[in-house]
Amino acid sequence: MDSNEKILKKTPLFGIHVKSGARMVEFGGWLMPVQYSGIKEEHLAVRSSVGIFDVSHMGEIEVSGLDALAFLQHLTPNDVSRIPTGFAQYNALLNEKAGIIDDIFIYRLEDNRYLLCVNASNTGKDWLWLNEKATGFRVELNDKSAQTALLAVQGPKSSLIMEKTAGMKIAGIKRLQVAEGEIGGIRAVFARTGYTGEDGFEIFFDAAQAEKVWELLIEAGKEHGLVPAGLGARDTLRLEMGYPLHGNDIDEEHTPFESNIGWICKLEKGDFIGKDVLVRQKSEGVKEKLTGAVLTDKGVPRHGYEVLSPDGEKIGVVTSGTMSPSLGEGIALVRIRSEYVGEGREIYIQVRDKRRKALTKTPPFCKK
Amino acid sequence: MKVPENLKYTREHEWARIRGKVATIGITDYAQDQLGDVVYVELPDVADEVAKDEQFGTIESVKTVSDLFSPLSGEVIKVNEQLEDRPELVNEDPYGDGWMIQIQISDPDEIDELMSAEEYEAYLEEEAGSMEDEEDDDIDEDDE
Numbered sequence A: 001m002d003s004n005e006k007i008l009k010k011t012p013l014f015g016i017h018v019k020s021g022a023r024m025v026e027f028g029g030w031l032m033p034v035q036y037s038g039i040k041e042e043h044l045a046v047r048s049s050v051g052i053f054d055v056s057h058m059g060e061i062e063v064s065g066l067d068a069l070a071f072l073q074h075l076t077p078n079d080v081s082r083i084p085t086g087f088a089q090y091n092a093l094l095n096e097k098a099g100i101i102d103d104i105f106i107y108r109l110e111d112n113r114y115l116l117c118v119n120a121s122n123t124g125k126d127w128l129w130l131n132e133k134a135t136g137f138r139v140e141l142n143d144k145s146a147q148t149a150l151l152a153v154q155g156p157k158s159s160l161i162m163e164k165t166a167g168m169k170i171a172g173i174k175r176l177q178v179a180e181g182e183i184g185g186i187r188a189v190f191a192r193t194g195y196t197g198e199d200g201f202e203i204f205f206d207a208a209q210a211e212k213v214w215e216l217l218i219e220a221g222k223e224h225g226l227v228p229a230g231l232g233a234r235d236t237l238r239l240e241m242g243y244p245l246h247g248n249d250i251d252e253e254h255t256p257f258e259s260n261i262g263w264i265c266k267l268e269k270g271d272f273i274g275k276d277v278l279v280r281q282k283s284e285g286v287k288e289k290l291t292g293a294v295l296t297d298k299g300v301p302r303h304g305y306e307v308l309s310p311d312g313e314k315i316g317v318v319t320s321g322t323m324s325p326s327l328g329e330g331i332a333l334v335r336i337r338s339e340y341v342g343e344g345r346e347i348y349i350q351v352r353d354k355r356r357k358a359l360t361k362t363p364p365f366c367k368k
Numbered sequence B: 001m002k003v004p005e006n007l008k009y010t011r012e013h014e015w016a017r018i019r020g021k022v023a024t025i026g027i028t029d030y031a032q033d034q035l036g037d038v039v040y041v042e043l044p045d046v047a048d049e050v051a052k053d054e055q056f057g058t059i060e061s062v063k064t065v066s067d068l069f070s071p072l073s074g075e076v077i078k079v080n081e082q083l084e085d086r087p088e089l090v091n092e093d094p095y096g097d098g099w100m101i102q103i104q105i106s107d108p109d110e111i112d113e114l115m116s117a118e119e120y121e122a123y124l125e126e127e128a129g130s131m132e133d134e135e136d137d138d139i140d141e142d143d144e
Helices: A014-019 A039-048 A068-075 A120-133 A158-166 A207-224 A231-241 A275-284 B029-035 B108-113 B117-138
Strands: A023-027 A030-035 A051-054 A059-064 A087-094 A100-110 A113-118 A140-143 A148-154 A178-183 A186-191 A200-206 A288-295 A306-308 A314-323 A330-337 A346-351 A354-361 B014-019 B022-027 B038-042 B055-061 B065-069 B074-079 B101-105
Touching: A014 A023, A014 A207, A030 A039, A030 A231, A039 A051, A039 A231, A051 A207, A059 A068, A059 A120, A068 A113, A068 A120, A087 A120, A100 A120, A100 A178, A100 A186, A113 A120, A113 A200, A120 A140, A148 A158, A148 A207, A158 A178, A158 A186, A158 A200, A158 A207, A178 A207, A186 A207, A200 A207, A231 A314, A231 A330, A288 A314, A288 A346, A314 A346, A314 B038, A330 A346, A330 A354, B101 B108
Parallel strands: none
Antiparallel strands: A023 A030, A051 A148, A059 A113, A059 A140, A087 A100, A100 A113, A148 A200, A178 A186, A186 A200, A288 A330, A288 A354, A306 A314, A306 A346, A314 A330, A346 A354, B014 B022, B022 B101, B038 B055, B055 B065, B074 B101
């Protein structure tokens, strides 16, 4: 085999996506659906009724054992002890420089059993890091990614779909709550979490049942206008909310304080990797920050475009950008010099050969 | 894929409707399908000169930015301003309301170099065929 040949991974729903006419693209080593009927249509459907996403490419790592809490506290900036059993928390894995190795969701399934949901492109890296740092902790680590399918049902009508397929108890769990249950007779973990800014559920279950559960949800969703939605809409939805994407807006070279997610840092908790850097940044401030921008001129901001001050000086860069389907305006997350961060400050974005005017705006761009 | 009989085509998937010395120009159904939802179109101004096979503007979808190439040389006499507020017209009606520019043709000989509908359809089959081959090369069934 040619060592240069790339073998792209597929989720258990690959066949169904292709049959549905989805356009498939490479993402983080996976062949994923970027759209079915159209990005804008899928995006607006999620905002107004409901959509379903196959996000089985994401990683699931279980952390259990007597020291599970202490271990996770050591590796992350947020206070894991504040997660009640049966709830979830947004958090991150930081390196010694407080750089973001990955942003993650932690689900506390049992007192000493946590499920970490991690980015698809970082699963291997995160797994190595967790194992490396586990020395001295009484923990058991299990990479469940290959056996786990993950579907996200997102939109104002999502609870109606869940009631029909998984019952009232599951449909009634609170935001950030996690519960085990059944869907179509298949055991699953349900969480009222998501990456779209809408109400929604994420369903973790045995990958071998992926097609069955997908078809069940599609069928149940027919009367509510449920559409399958791809990574294209997933990106425009999260961007309208200002949620960062690792690799674009957040990375190992920048800390949470530099990345608009400083709120996850609970410096009053005990020691953790990277804490000293964060303590210093809290008192001294940071030179660059991630914030949002809305174009007042025509044009579409994109990753890598330069951000300029009104005087034409380079002050930063666009980390993510798109034409917002809900607003009809160009929106972006930008990493710029801290003194330019604020509300309604005038900046310019170099869109190829044209300088487009924009105003800074702390996300979200859409009110939710 | 729609390929109207009465138009001329280029390998870059643009079409031209020619009436006398005036050509109306846009992108084909195949092109808009490949692009996905069009979110922005950048067009020249009236009185600008465009040249055959050279870039006259750009078209953006959510995920991509593509150049627009002119099938013919000439002077821009009209620009479809509807596309500013409704770029989706390119997806909805690529040969009608999704037209982009209208030019005064400066070199009628260039018309002969364009493809007929039949030739463009054959070209599409070739393109689609070769794309499929590419896909097969990239997607190896799991060897492990």
